[in-house]
Amino acid sequence: MTDGTLFRPRRSVLYMPASNERALEKAKTLPCDALILDLEDAVAPDAKPAARDAACAAVGSGAYGRRELTIRVNGAETEWHADDLAAACAAGPDAIVVPKVSSADEVRTLVAAMAEHGAPESTSLWAMVETPVAMLHAEEIAAASDRLTVLVMGTNDLAKELYAEHVPGRQPLLTGLSLALLAARATGTAIVDGVYNDVKDTDGFLAECRQGRQMGFDGKTLIHPGQVDGANRAFAPSPEAVEDARGILQAWEEGAGSGVVTYRGRMIENLHVESAQRILTMHEAITALEADQG
Structure with a gap:
């Protein structure tokens, strides 16, 4: 008999805008394995302070069951990052998700800041890797700290940085995806695939889920609740x-x-x-x- 407590499912990792009260309420009932309460791309600049408060309140509510609850802060280069990070550390989610991490030094800086802000030991760091530099240094990033437990693929930004097109099969991205996967497995780090943008294209989404599973990803990040069931089926053993x-x-x-x-x-x-x-x-x-x- 194996011990299920040693493995945390991350088949479906759903982004939810923390500025949307209805979305936060709906997330309590969705069968996703993990939630990313988003303060970054999905939130308008003037709504970011209120979204920060809402995400922290959600974490403290205890209303999300055993779903892994994370907060994505704004990037280190933005005016909101310091306040986001301080508030998230105080709230103590399962993890803090940081976009555009491209070096081991950035990881160490983030981990030091989390300690300075008094983040609980149970709060880990998820690093989004979404640039060519990050792909080429993925192993160093993944190995930089034991507090970093998950790599999150940012495939939209990676495609933009590569000047690549979004095509079925993702041929332009396969080198980067493979490098990140190799880094994750070499360091014992979990890794979740990037998002699928066309929420109406169910066949394309399921095909990309199958591809991600076959490559070795632990799960997939999602942008719509309608994608949860498909990801759960795709990344679970048959x-x-x-x-x-x-x-x-x-x-x-x-x-x-x-x-x-x-x-x-x-x-x-x-x-x-x-x-x-x-x-x-x-x-x-x-x-x-x-x-x-x-």
Whole structure:
């Protein structure tokens, strides 16, 4: 039996504008794994102070169940960043999401500021990587601090910086996506894929979810509640995969000491066992989360 507490599902990570009271209320009922209460792109400049207060109040409300609750602050180069960061640290969300992180030094500066502002140890840092510089230094960024637990792909900004087009299959972005994935896996950091912009194109969205899962992403950032169910299905182990994982572990246990273990005609090695254990850990954590959300 695996321990679901060791794995936190991040299949669906939904951006919600903290300036929108109705959106914050609706988020309490959505089956997403994580929420990013946004103070940045989704909030007009004159609404940012009120959005900051609303996001911090939401974090303190205890009304979002076991959903992972994060706040995205404005970037370090903006006039709102210092106040955002101080307020978010005081509120103590599960994580603070910072846009356009491009170096390990930036991570260390952010971590030092979080400590200075008295952020609880339970509040981690999520770094958005969304520039060519960030792709080329992704491993250094991911390894810069134990407080950094998640890399968040900013694919819209990356495409802009590359002068690339948004095309099915994302060929222009694949090098950057792969570099960030390699960095995440090399450092034991979680990583979530970028957003899909056309909320009416369900087929395109699901295709990109499948691509992200096949590449190895832990989940996907989302811009609309209608995308949650598709991401949850795409990034969860299928019933067939769960059944197969259980069979592999059973065969491995029954064949202990025999030298060669097979399951359904396949030779089973340690690497297959580790993969099976990961699938079951993920499945159990998702099942527990969904049961809590009702």
